Amino acid sequence: MANVVSRAALFEAKAERAASRRNRLLATPALVIIGIFGVLPLLIILVYSFLEAAPYGGVQWKFSTDAYLNFLFQQDIFDDTLQFTPDFLIIYLRSFLFAVVTTVICLLLGFPTAYFMATRTPAQRNWWVLLITIPFWSNLLVRTLAIMFIIRDEGLINNLLMGLGVIEKPITMLYTNFAIQLGLLYSFLPFMILPLYASLEKLDFRLVEAANDLYATRRQALWRVIIPLSLPGIIAGCLLVFIPALGAYVTPLILGGGIHLMIGDLIAQQFGSGRNWPLGCAQALILMAAVLVALYFYVRNTSGKVQHG
Amino acid sequence: MADPRNVDIKDQPGFRTIAIICVGVLYVPILILMLFSFNTGSLVTHWEGVGLTWYGSALLNEEFHNAAKNTLIISTTATVVSTICATLAAIGMTRVKPWRGLPAAFMVINLPLMVPEIITAVATLSFFALIAGAFGLNFGIGNLILAHTVFCIPFAYMPIRARLEDMDLTLESAAADLYATPWHAFRRITLPLLVPGILSGAALAFIVSFDDFTITQLVAGPGQTTLPLYIWNQIRRPMTPEINAISTILLLVSILFVSVSFLIARRRAK
Structure with a gap:
């Protein structure tokens, strides 16, 4: 008797797992599209914000915190010191x-x-x-x-x-x-x-x-x-x-x-x-x-x- | 003073006036813009006569044709793809036994609604610039279609999910009791009941794609002008009432789709 119950429970658990797998699969296309073309771009701008600007737009792959510094400070043209620019x-x-x-x-x-x-x-x-x-x-x-x-x-x-x-x-x-x-x-x-x-x-x-x-x-x-x-x-x-x-x-x-x-x-x-x-x-x-x-x-x-x- | 016994206690003094003012404020500018699209004169604000001159000139304009064609290609594709993805996702994520990662999946689906458009715009621009630079990948107008699909998904998802939540579960179990396979129950019971939600979602996805300006403007390459971009290009030139005519067409498309979506939703409520 106990064996039958546990078998039924096992069967049910298996069916549930299959349903969960199916549900996850159904959500996948939407998640993949938003993941690649929505979430990944946000990570890219996070990386870009720590790079150097290329002269004609785009970035140069050199680490730099200039972007964040430039948010509050500007380099003085004459003596290279940082000036607070609000x-x-x-x-x-x-x-x-x-x-x-x-x-x-x-x-x-x-x-x-x-x-x-x-x-x-x-x-x-x-x-x-x-x-x-x-x-x-x-x-x-x-x-x-x-x-x-x-x-x-x-x-x-x-x-x-x-x-x-x-x-x-x-x-x-x-x-x-x-x-x-x-x-x-x-x-x-x-x-x-x-x-x-x-x-x-x-x-x-x-x-x-x-x-x-x-x-x-x-x-x-x-x-x-x-x-x-x-x-x-x-x-x-x-x-x-x-x-x-x-x-x-x-x-x-x-x-x-x-x-x-x-x-x-x-x-x-x-x-x-x-x-x-x-x-x-x-x-x-x-x-x-x-x-x-x-x-x-x-x-x-x-x-x-x-x-x- | 009105007799207090005749006054509905729910009413708050002055609220009616504010409500009417709000609706007036929302509609007067767009109605004036529409009105001036029927002006035959060549000045945007000086009235000369009633006619369809500027609709004619818009419809004969080659640039307008191109913009309309691009817009329809982008919006239709983005609507179809996003509605299919949103439908599948809604079925896999609504009223199901919680699977691992479900809360994170909700966040991902809703993400495009929470990030300000300008951030999505520059992020998408950076992304496409990167894959073009690193792998030489450029999908042409496909770039815009992909960008639009991303923000269309949550809009298509919402009404479909709402519809699934309202649905009577007993129908599905009744089908199962009558020896329907899960696929049969879905195909013959769930899906037909879901159709209004899907249509309503598709209508919303189409509107947001059709109207998008910010993301399109930053991501669009040369020659990929859509109708909102065409309007923006017109604003920077000396303006003619043609811009009113095209704006009116855009507004009418939005109104049509909103009304369709609204009527479908209202039928559901009955």
Whole structure:
């Protein structure tokens, strides 16, 4: 009898092993493609960041930490001493500031919108979600272009204001920090609304009724019940806005006009006119480190929440 | 003041206004851009008359043809390859007994979503430069197809995985009880139920590939212009409403695919 049981168990274990082997095999093509053409390139830029720049782009296979040194210091042309040059650091800090402002304003606009959507009837909700999903998936370049058309010197806003006689000369908005900030907000607002909505949609609104029964005002219910319960969605939305905003490339390229740089353009520049690939790789890795820090806080904050249900 | 008894306690004052403003802000710029694509005048912002002049000039433009052809080749191939890979991976990774390396596999699949695009772009550029220099390997437009496939996989994967998670497991065991082999159960039960997820995933993969600018711009070799790159080249010249016409076409393609993906997902929810 015991023999039969153990044999059956053996058979089952064997079948399970075969299933696991099959499942691993099924995942292999996707993992191989991402592994070779997605993960390996990241390792290559790690190696490249410790090499010397070749004069016409590319790298020379000589170990060097110049790329990281050059991030903060420039060699003095006259006496070869290293001078502290905060140019790159300033661009990083400015990008960080842009990303933070974008995240905060997107949250302030996105939360009420997502909440309003979540409290509609199911049929209305579907339309609202589609309405936000379309810009979410629309071409970022084209959407940035649309902003450019509106804020140009001869764009809609200036034409309107001049037509009304409010101003005599066009207000310069394009190629300013304002233009970049506006473009980032416009680009990433849907990235905040959708995760917030996903979290608010699942909210148990009986809790709001309970708060109301206990004489909470609507604002109190908002601050003491709704917002704490939707915190995972708020964090997810903030991250989905903050990370792409920090590494934004298209927005500053088109609306900053190459005058006001963000990290994204700075990195691309090293691979183009700058012809310093190792420096570009080092700058990319420093950005990656910032992203990993943000992701770490996300994981730390959400793993605690999940346990409470 | 409204009578408090008639007010839905869930409503928060002012939220409706903010929601309407948000939708307005999101749509007004793109609607204006679309509107001006029907302008017959040659200035981007000065209105002269309604017509399809610039659509005509775009459609007759040789460069536009090339860009459209490249875009379709890249997006279609990347969509097909990534959707197949994502489907297989989702089946092997969803609701299965955890196999060794499964958590790492999740990380790899989601990696393209977590790395900022500009980093992926320069990394891919460095990678292709390295294999071209070291082994003389250059896949031509294949470089772009491979780069696109990588970031399309997680987008195709998400809806397929969601569909698998929602699926009723009892159907498969019912098939097994009726002496269906695992392959038969998969072919006749699981796969047909999975089709909406696969289509939805393919639609998303197509959009992200079709619209990609950052990675394409850095990885593309000479002559490998796609539609977003063509638009970028136009921006740097004196602009005509042709750019509005082409932008409108791009937006309409996105809207079409989003709506298809959305409708498929909604049918599922019912």
